[in-house]
Amino acid sequence: MSDVKTILAFGDSLTYGADVETGGRxxxxxxxxxxxxxxxxxxxxxxxxxxxxxxxxxxxxxAAADRNGARILPTLLGSHYPLDLVVILLGTNDLKPHVCGTALGAGSGIERLAEIARTYPYGRGAAAPQVLIVSPPLFGQTVGGDWQPSGGRSIAESQKLAPRYRAAAEYCGCAFFDAAGVAVASPVDGVHLDAANTRAIGQALVPVVRQLLAER
Structure with missing residues (x-):
């Protein structure tokens, strides 16, 4: 039996790798x-x-795709199990005013996703994976210094995500990492990341994930 672990990285455009400067990936x-x-x-x-x-x-x-993470996560868990770790990096879109707009709501959503990952009926003796909740980088001002992030999202509300997510992780018995400590949003739109900053998240997660996998 292979001892190679399997990790699911569940996220939005920051995980997809959206390149705001080119409009590509x-x-x-x-x-x-x-x-x-x-x-x-x-x-x-x-x-x-x-x-x-x-x-x-x-x-x-x-958009044409189903954007509701709580609705699609069970399908992905069923597609990819057995899993050793699920890394969840979401919340930037929850802060769109027309979606939710608050860190409080995003935190409730993160708790729901952790619950789904921990309680999904994996079957065949497969254990539930560990869960790592990652709080996204803070929103920032856009080019010119006086424009708010794209989609009308609030910089101040993004600053509330890490404390809310940390509390959610403690409540759910999950691990936590604050990506705002290693990455900053591009001034092009105040939300997305350039290549260097998206790489920085992956690099910073290496020791965190190594430790979690060692504990499994």
Missing amino acids: HRFEDRWPSVLEAGLEGSARVIAEGLGGRTTMFDDHG
């Missing part, structure tokens, strides 16, 4: 799930499931 090797897998040096494979606009548990019908 960062190179595969620059996306944080790819960087994380490379840093784990063959001890784990990372399945990247990132979708632009995805929320924790809220509907947003502004």
Whole structure:
């Protein structure tokens, strides 16, 4: 039996690797799930499931894809189990005013996703995976210094995400990491990341994930 671990990276455009400067996508090797897998040096494979606009548990019908994370996560768990770890990096889209707009709501959504990951009926003796909740980088001012982040999102509300997510992780018995400590949003739109900052998240997660996998 292989001892290579399996990790699901569940997120939005930050996990997808959206490149706000080109309107395209960062190179595969620059996306944080790819960087994380490379840093784990063959001890784990990372399945990247990132979708632009995805929320924790809220509907947003502004695109053809289903953006409600709580509705799609069970399908992905069923597709990819057995899993050793689920890394959840969501919340930037919850803070869109027309979706939810508050860190309080995003935190409730994160708790729901952790619950789904921990209680899904994996079957065949498969144990539930560990869960790592990652709070996204803070929103920032856009080019010019006086424009708010895209979608009318609040910088002040984004600053409340890390404390709310930390509390959610403690409540759910999950691990926590604050990506705002290692990455900053691009001034192009105040939300998305350039290649260097998305790589920084993957690099910073390597020791965190190594420790979690060692404890499993």
